[in-house]
Amino acid sequence: MIGLSAQQIEEIESKFGVPVYIFHSDEFVENYKELENTFQKIYPQYQICYSYKTNYTPTICRMVKQLGGYAEVVSDMEYELAKKLGYSAKKIVYNGPCKGKYLEAHLLENGINNVDRVEEAERICRFADENPDKNIKTGIRVNFDLDAGYTSRFGIDLNLLGELLLLFQTHHVTVNGLHCHMSRARGIEPWRLRAKTMLGLVERYHLYELEYISLGSGMFGKMDCELQVQFPCDIPDYTEYGNGVVGQFAEFYKDKEIKPTLFTEPGTTLISKYVDFLAKVEGIKTVRGREFVLLNCSFHNLGETCQMKNLPIRVFHQGGGLTSLTNARLVGYTCLEQDxxxxxxxxxxxxxxxxxxxxxxxxxxxxKPPFIQPDCPMIAIKEGKQELIKRAETFEDIFKTFRWEI
Ligand SMILES: Cc1ncc(COP(=O)(O)O)c(C=O)c1O
Structure with missing residues (x-):
């Protein structure tokens, strides 16, 4: 965690209230540049594509744009956000299994697209047939086993890749990129294997004119020691990922004329450590020997990591009578036992x-669903100054989509 001082907490409470999300803007920028510099030193054609779904706060997405990052989106909603922030289609990567109505316009504007399934490929072929004067391009997301203990449902099975390449060729669609993304495989070995497999596909299918290769996301980001020790594997730093993964690209393409851009699509890696959440203790109770501490937020506020690991925490006492606790559970305001x-x-x-x-x-x-309560505000701290970047949701925000007269 980046952390707050007692004085900052006092200021935050009086200006914005608690609970609240706190985005540490300066440290976010530093981390972005460190990742980019480390990889570009090894392979200059490296490009960050920020994963909107991970945290689509417009302030953050705009900062990424200013830093030169592309937008990685998986829905028309996210696509619209990227456009609203001023992105041209050429710097938007459209991924995901269920693309909306913007796909065709995106292709016409030379946007980056990764096909997830055969029906989408057929949709693109039909579109290319209807627009014979246009050079329609697409990338393909491939699906292969990284020994992560599950079968991913995303992308095209490698057994179908040859057939798909042929289908695109028949319909004069240019395959300009290759993409993969596997979750639950953040360690260095699965990442080495990603790079090796992708480069193996380039050789096998003679894809020497690709404009880009994307390795997706899922690298570990920076984290505090107390979180690190809860993972069973070592946590590589950017240099280790750079040498083991990006290094393979530098080697493979060193004598080749056409060097594709290497994308990764970091979400967690870029943003996770740079948002803190401040909550308050509402109550303390003991039930049949089990101690519970009730907070004024819910597990939905903290994201999925808090369901698997204990996040780093810091306590700021307010001077009341202290209760000594052993193996207590910090729980939320919802009526769910799993909160x-x-x-x-x-x-x-x-x-x-x-x-x-x-x-x-x-x-x-x-x-964060509107379950039981609307969400709290978010602030950014930039050069020591606190600024509201998302107001608290209200009753009206939640209920305006319902019809009241029926
Ligand atoms: C295609 C794709 N790219 C990028 C990401 C972002 O991954 P992470 O938040 O682990 O960086 C995801 C997450 O599911 C994804 O599915």
């Missing part, structure tokens, strides 16, 4: 204390 934000808390707390959670940037506010 647990932290397990096995040991220490002292009192009602009114603040708890700051770190590593909350990914799949948190974008994945």
């Amino acid at each position: 647990v934000l932290y397990r096995d808390f040991c220490g002292e707390l009192s009602v009114g204390d603040y708890i700051e959670f770190g590593n909350v940037g990914g799949y948190s506010l974008v994945d």
